[in-house]
Amino acid sequence: MQREMKRGLIASAACVWLAAAVWPGGAAAHPHVWIDAYSEVIFDAAQRMTALRVSWRFDEFYSLFAIEGLDKDGDGTYTPAELQPLADLNVTSLKEYGYFTEVRADGEPLAYGPVSGTGARYEDGILTLAFTIPLATPVDPLAAEVSFRSYDPTFYIAIEPALQDPVTFAGDPPPSCRAVVQESDETPETLTLSETDFADPQGGTGGGIGALYATTLVLACDPAEKAQ
Amino acid sequence: MSLARALRRLLAVAWLGVSLCLAASAAAQTPLVPPRAEAPEPAAAEPAGLWQRGLVLLHDTQRDLHRQLAAAVRGLKDGGAAAAALLIALSLAYGVFHAAGPGHGKAVISAYLLANEQAVRRGVLLAFLASLVQGLSAVALVGVLAVLFGLAGVAVRDSVGALESASYALVAAVGLWLLVSLLRRRPEAGQAHGHDHGHGHDHGQHGHHHNHHHEGCGHHHLPDPAVLERRSRGGLIGKAGGLVLAVGIRPCSGAVLVLLFALAHGVFFAGVAATFAMALGTAVTVSALAVLTLYSKRLALAAVGARQAWVETAYRGLALAGAALLLLLGVGLFWASLGAEGPF
Numbered sequence: 001m002q003r004e005m006k007r008g009l010i011a012s013a014a015c016v017w018l019a020a021a022v023w024p025g026g027a028a029a030h031p032h033v034w035i036d037a038y039s040e041v042i043f044d045a046a047q048r049m050t051a052l053r054v055s056w057r058f059d060e061f062y063s064l065f066a067i068e069g070l071d072k073d074g075d076g077t078y079t080p081a082e083l084q085p086l087a088d089l090n091v092t093s094l095k096e097y098g099y100f101t102e103v104r105a106d107g108e109p110l111a112y113g114p115v116s117g118t119g120a121r122y123e124d125g126i127l128t129l130a131f132t133i134p135l136a137t138p139v140d141p142l143a144a145e146v147s148f149r150s151y152d153p154t155f156y157i158a159i160e161p162a163l164q165d166p167v168t169f170a171g172d173p174p175p176s177c178r179a180v181v182q183e184s185d186e187t188p189e190t191l192t193l194s195e196t197d198f199a200d201p202q203g204g205t206g207g208g209i210g211a212l213y214a215t216t217l218v219l220a221c222d223p224a225e226k227a228q
Numbered sequence: 229m230s231l232a233r234a235l236r237r238l239l240a241v242a243w244l245g246v247s248l249c250l251a252a253s254a255a256a257q258t259p260l261v262p263p264r265a266e267a268p269e270p271a272a273a274e275p276a277g278l279w280q281r282g283l284v285l286l287h288d289t290q291r292d293l294h295r296q297l298a299a300a301v302r303g304l305k306d307g308g309a310a311a312a313a314l315l316i317a318l319s320l321a322y323g324v325f326h327a328a329g330p331g332h333g334k335a336v337i338s339a340y341l342l343a344n345e346q347a348v349r350r351g352v353l354l355a356f357l358a359s360l361v362q363g364l365s366a367v368a369l370v371g372v373l374a375v376l377f378g379l380a381g382v383a384v385r386d387s388v389g390a391l392e393s394a395s396y397a398l399v400a401a402v403g404l405w406l407l408v409s410l411l412r413r414r415p416e417a418g419q420a421h422g423h424d425h426g427h428g429h430d431h432g433q434h435g436h437h438h439n440h441h442h443e444g445c446g447h448h449h450l451p452d453p454a455v456l457e458r459r460s461r462g463g464l465i466g467k468a469g470g471l472v473l474a475v476g477i478r479p480c481s482g483a484v485l486v487l488l489f490a491l492a493h494g495v496f497f498a499g500v501a502a503t504f505a506m507a508l509g510t511a512v513t514v515s516a517l518a519v520l521t522l523y524s525k526r527l528a529l530a531a532v533g534a535r536q537a538w539v540e541t542a543y544r545g546l547a548l549a550g551a552a553l554l555l556l557l558g559v560g561l562f563w564a565s566l567g568a569e570g571p572f
Contacts, residue, residue, distance in 0.1 A: 061294075158291065
């Protein structure tokens with residue numbers, strides 16, 4: 001009977017899991033819109049990061065959906081001027097969501113100044129939205145580990161770093177810096193369930209399901225550079 | 229113990245093991261990082277579990293399929309049967325992977341099955357019907373609003389929001405309905421359905437044809453929900469039908485976007501075909517979860533033991549939990565659906 005009860009407990013746990021596994025998603029918790037994200041990290045003359053300029057390339061389905069009716073002069077092309085109202089609207093609504101973007105220094109989220117350089121273009125069936133997020137205070141990537149990621153907490157939109165050159169630098173970056181994807185240790189030896197890390201290094205920031213899929217990019221620099 | 233029965237038990241335990249491992253990893257909620265680029269030194273290296281890898285694979289596959297889908301719709305204009313076959317195949321696969329993420333009524337259907345269903349075949353049927361209605365709903369919405377009335381895509385998608393709210397309200401209603409009838413059923417449940425068929429503990433002997441025993445529910449002398457249902461108000465069709473409607477009237481916004489895209493490219497019927505192929509793919513995934521739910525439920529009941537009173541209590545407990553979950557899900561999702569719209 002004891003074994004029966006044990007099995008009962010296990011089975012009940014499985015049922016609880018079933019409920020839990022499907023619960024946290026919420027309403028629209030899988031992506032219906034896909035974005036290839038390009039990020040440009042902007043540095044000042046003192047080699048501090050001052051801003052992040054993002055360019056989001058939407059998928060073809062959403063692109064066509066979003067531009068409908070915006071060809072005001074009816075010439076069949078969508079000029080940046082015709083798309084400007086859309087870009088402005090998007091960025092204005094994004095403000096409430098922190099522009100779906102986090103920039104952190106040593107894990108602490110940084111504050112932003114007013115967003116600038118908003119624009120959109122439509123080429124080859126792809127809508128691209130671009131805007132610049134200035135940091136309220138510039139940050140020195142040699143003094144603190146700077147990282148950033150973009151995601152939609154509800155995961156209606158999947159924002160992913162572009163497959164090629166997702167990050168570029170502008171201005172005067174410290175020469176030792178490069179942008180890398182914050183990566184799990186992907187060597188096959190570690191691929192066992194027992195080694196699954198139960199501690200969330202982000203401290204469970206409550207970023208919703210989208211945060212689970214968010215790719216973090218890190219400015220990997222050599223701090224020794226500063227000493228020289 | 230027959231060999232078949234022993235095998236089935238073994239399989240069940242293995243299934244549960246896998247489920248629990250997955251659950252444990254899911255609970256860990258470690259951030260997912262697609263396998264890309266080289267590992268940096270400064271970032272703390274943490275091992276990736278199978279679960280994460282699986283999710284990443286699902287996610288990447290879905291993205292790639294989605295990308296190819298757009299090309300397939302465009303290619304249909306000058307492509308022949310091969311282009312059409314490609315579109316259908318892609319849509320089907322996309323449906324399977326797309327529904328693998330949370331959503332698509334899987335939670336709702338699982339909760340319903342926990343509350344009110346035993347037969348695997350009916351669970352699968354329910355999943356397929358819900359997905360089919362979901363496909364119909366998307367086609368009807370775009371067909372009427374965009375094709376007949378020529379409304380803009382934005383207006384079409386806004387109406388998806390209204391249908392979503394309606395869907396969740398209906399889910400809550402079905403949950404409440406189940407809960408009320410479960411609570412009302414109590415006094416006569418023991419009597420109304422005798423547990424005296426004298427066929428012993430015919431664990432999993434599916435060949436039985438007791439007219440009120442669904443396939444596979446012969447484990448114990450459970451109060452058969454089907455029989456009770458027919459006696460209670462509304463009947464069996466009522467609740468299952470209500471659930472199918474509740475889940476189905478909410479069209480997948482992905483399908484709506486595909487339909488609008490096809491319409492804009494002058495191949496609306498390709499979009500319709502793609503939508504139904506996607507619905508079929510979705511149904512496959514949702515069915516898999518339905519089977520898992522019913523199997524876990526059956527196992528939980530089997531594990532309680534042979535004592536009639538215990539089984540009834542466990543059965544009732546699970547049913548009440550399922551109905552309550554359905555109600556909670558409906559109310560929670562309805563509430564959330566009234567919230568702010570996303571920026572895009």
